[in-house]
Amino acid sequence: MPDQEPLLSVRGLRKEYVVHAIGRRVLALDDVDLEVSSGEHVVLIGPSGAGKSTLLRCVWRSCLPSSGEMLLCRADGQVVDLARLSDQEMSEVRDEDLGYVSQFLRSEPRRSVLDVVAKAARRGGMDGTEAVEASKTALSAARVAESLWDTYPVLLSGGEQQRVNLAAGTIRPPRLLLLDEPVSALDACNSEAVLSLVEGIAATGTVVFSIFHDMGVVRRLATRVVCIEEGRIVADGPPADVIARRGAA
């Protein structure tokens, strides 16, 4: 296999949250170096508050890094620093290369389940009809019942909303998929459906960078595990090794 540029290269990433009103600073990420390459599914583990979600949010740029670089190798081979792109450029990168499913359930009000997914499809470049058809397929694959497609997400259970978000985030298979605890709110049956979906997406070439708490799931999905504690990477390597050393945390 030829030597390739990593898809994502995070260097010296630092994130300090500052709340001005109370003069409080919280260092969430401290000098994080990490690479994610083609063919990988890298899972982040670590205690709550370690900085795992912050790291994914920095890559998606829903959170602004304080310093450091996040280099993404785009489809045309061009390397861009996600920390330094303009908002318009970052918006394009999100639409073309990235997918993000947050553990926090946030839905646009008064937009039907089908339209939530179709909107993501249109953003990804599909035209109207194609977007609707692709959305139906994606919702079926995520086991969201057809009877729910014309309702508003707010009327769905947490688990159902999470599956809708997953369908939207993967509608156009991204080059890099960011998943933040996508099965945390799901029962065993639906969790299995989602995990199979994630395996399927990874098998078609999408690189996955995710957070899971269940070590069984981590062992199943991960090609590599990175453990974060108190904003720093403390372990990075084969799943069995890292889990044995840090998985009990």
Added chain:
Amino acid sequence: MRDWALRVENLSKWYGSVVACEDVSLEVGPGEALGIIGESGSGKSTVLRCVAGDVVASSGSVQVRDGAGAVCDLLELTPSQRRHLRVSALSILYQDPSEGLDLNITAGGNIAERLTAAGCRNFAALRSRARELLGRMDVDLGRMDDPVYSFSGGMRQRVQLAKAVANNPSVLLLDEPTTGLDASVAAGVLDLIRGVLEESRVTALVVSHDVSVVSILARRVIVMHQGRVVETGLTDQLLEDPQHPYSQQLVAASRG
């Protein structure tokens, strides 16, 4: 930005010693909606009104660029050129519908007036287009020939929206589009605007003190405070991780 449709550079407006807005610069891409948020008095409406030409800017420039790449400097237009622009390419939706409508004429008549000003003379075509637009905005077609003063606030705003998009403008300016409407009415109007922005690919500036309005309509946002731009960002990033002390106050208050 390599691909802008509306560009404002160093826009300032002062009234004597009172600075309404100072050194405001922004760019909006074709088919994109940019939000401007800030409290009353932050200067956001002044920026919008300068772009619209309702207020004469003290300094700076406002340019629009069409699909063919032709650039027009709005602040250099003669009054007659500006009037032409306002019926053909640039529309505003005012917070108070009476600013954008003639309350004494009918809903259909208001729309016909806009279409006629742009050159349409065929009565049947005017009528049909008015029906189509009013229907699209959920205005009861049975009231098409009623004078607008007899309409509720929410219905007036829908008629104003229909009129504003009648000529398929390339730029749409929205000044506090749902402020003053009660919540369920506002939601309906907001959803219509959202639909218009998505379907028509119009370039839009959305001004609101209500962060939730901007979060629904705009993917990027700028924050104004005391006449100046204090922060810009992708809307979700500004809501989740605001940097400037004033932005943090604004976002925290909106969650209350």
